[in-house]
Amino acid sequence: MRIDVFTIFPALIDGFCGESLLGKARTGGLLDLRLHDPRDQTTDVHRTIDDQPFGGGAGMVMKAEPLFAAVEAAQPPRPLFVLGPGGRRFDQRMAEELAAGEGFSLICGRYEGIDHRVREHLADGELSIGDVVLNGGEVAACLVVEAVVRLLPGAMGNHASPVHESFGQHGLLEEPQYTRPAEFRGWPVPEVLRGGDHARIQRWRTAQALHRTIRYRPDLIEARGGLSETDRRLLEEFPSLTYP
Numbered sequence: 001m002r003i004d005v006f007t008i009f010p011a012l013i014d015g016f017c018g019e020s021l022l023g024k025a026r027t028g029g030l031l032d033l034r035l036h037d038p039r040d041q042t043t044d045v046h047r048t049i050d051d052q053p054f055g056g057g058a059g060m061v062m063k064a065e066p067l068f069a070a071v072e073a074a075q076p077p078r079p080l081f082v083l084g085p086g087g088r089r090f091d092q093r094m095a096e097e098l099a100a101g102e103g104f105s106l107i108c109g110r111y112e113g114i115d116h117r118v119r120e121h122l123a124d125g126e127l128s129i130g131d132v133v134l135n136g137g138e139v140a141a142c143l144v145v146e147a148v149v150r151l152l153p154g155a156m157g158n159h160a161s162p163v164h165e166s167f168g169q170h171g172l173l174e175e176p177q178y179t180r181p182a183e184f185r186g187w188p189v190p191e192v193l194r195g196g197d198h199a200r201i202q203r204w205r206t207a208q209a210l211h212r213t214i215r216y217r218p219d220l221i222e223a224r225g226g227l228s229e230t231d232r233r234l235l236e237e238f239p240s241l242t243y244p
């Protein structure tokens, strides 16, 4: 999959995407990540990519010309998204949509943001990674790239299928997990996980996923249409773990 990112700090993204599974996806040819610096498209001696906002106000705005020139030179795969807190909220479903496609591209803003003509006449949409404000789009771009590329067949190595994770098919947060030792500082691993009753383990896992989702993401329970009779029975069979 080809992914193009437009950023004035390409090293930030290159570093992050050069390690671990993303790095392997790149060297293995699964991910063709191309970074473009709009500063390379400037024509003045100061390589200016920002200017004061029309109408006044604090901070600087990224200029349209270098971004248009960078995109026109690169001919990046579409859809092309601007990253910004004012966009559509990026989520697992959108990661799945992008992973099913041929590729996509991202434009990282800095300063107060980007000249709106980039959003209006160059990009296909705007993506936000959540209700927070960052200094620039680079961390957001890394987040989107990682969430999408790990869904590509072969990107996870021996790791289990992403279907059973949080926000996966059952629409719940994932249940808590444990590994050895069975007892650590006097805190034991739940007894059911140490036995061999796989049906009971499965019921425990679903119950804990339900408890956790009810507590932290009641909106996800609502999105599934509330609790079923089976859900209620599971919640009664297994009490919630503690979440201080």
Ligand code: SAH
Pocket (backbone or CB within 6 Å): 082, 083, 084, 085, 086, 107, 108, 109, 110, 111, 112, 113, 114, 127, 128, 129, 130, 131, 132, 133, 134, 135, 136, 137, 138, 140
């Ligand atoms: N003044 C803007 C924030 C600019 S932050 C506002 O109030 O909406 C500077 C840049 O950081 C943005 O152009 C964008 O590319 C990036 N950024 C900040 N928060 C982001 C978020 N939640 N999602 C995606 N990108 C974000």
